[in-house]
Amino acid sequence: MLQRRIDDHAPPTREAMREAQDIFYKHLRRVGLKHTEQRDTILRTFLDTRDHLSTDELFRLVKKRDAKIGFTTVYRTLKLLAECGLASAVPFPDGTARYEHQFNRRSHHHMVCTECGASVEFFSPEVGKLEEEIGRKYHFDATRHNFQIYGICEDCRKGSARKAI
Amino acid sequence: MLQRRIDDHAPPTREAMREAQDIFYKHLRRVGLKHTEQRDTILRTFLDTRDHLSTDELFRLVKKRDAKIGFTTVYRTLKLLAECGLASAVPFPDGTARYEHQFNRRSHHHMVCTECGASVEFFSPEVGKLEEEIGRKYHFDATRHNFQIYGICEDCRKGSARKAI
């Protein structure tokens, strides 16, 4: 199931898309890989989607644009995107690996509803500060963090309240 | 590989062990399940170990105490322990599900070294406060959270510095 995702981000501008492609192809050249149409399609599809995608979900979306692209290629491209920082894995409680785009995004975190699976983004600069502080305190060279809050969202709370009447 | 784990917690006292068993067996009775020797052995083994255990790792430890206990039983018991709050899953970057004990533990978080996989616990009451605040702000009934910092630990930093010379 596609994860519903609530945030306040606009879709990527043509400009941003271009920049992301640039980053991707620079990365490919750096590690001696080639520029292909499939990789292009996969990158675009990924950037056009705001949800947290599993490999399989991205694969389905990619197939709509080019039915000949295989799962394996999507899988490998997603890894490349993660390598160059355009995507990053978000651990979700359903066990599958999900990716979100990382390019041009404010540092953010997620609230995940354990009932319906919806995830709501939130922004809290404090969390970033904590990362720094704690890294310093423990002599840990902190590069990134992960913060999720689990609970029941308003909709589900109302839903089950209604049922209870 | 067993995750090295650095924290400042003492092994469980006989007292704490007893209390945990009590919680477990009350839970079993509540849901109409039975008290068995296998479950007892598994609980004890789990509590005696401070590391973050995957099901398979716990299984290996349990086998040392009673070679006849099967993987399936460990797997199912671990789920029961999670149900009654004695264990909880910690999402690790290696993809496998890992559990830690939750009984009588302060709320804590993890720093994970992306190089050697070691995890260091830290305590930060601020994180709990953030959970509350944010839940209130977004009308989200927050029940728990997850906070991990990724980076390079001091040992690995020294190690690679040495290599570079």
Add this chain to the structure above:
DNA sequence: TTGAAAATGAAATTCATTTTCATTTAGCAT
């Protein structure tokens, strides 16, 4: 244009997790 290196995608493999099922056990009622 051409050839070497890389990419592709279907299929096979791996591996953790979960389920099935025949057998054994716990614990309640007698």
Add this chain to the structure above:
DNA sequence: ATGCTAAATGAAAATGAATTTCATTTTCAA
């Protein structure tokens, strides 16, 4: 104590996501 019934057990099979293999096709630099 004894029998009974629901639950527990554990070996094996099933599942399903992640990863690898390999024969074929494509890219791109010379």
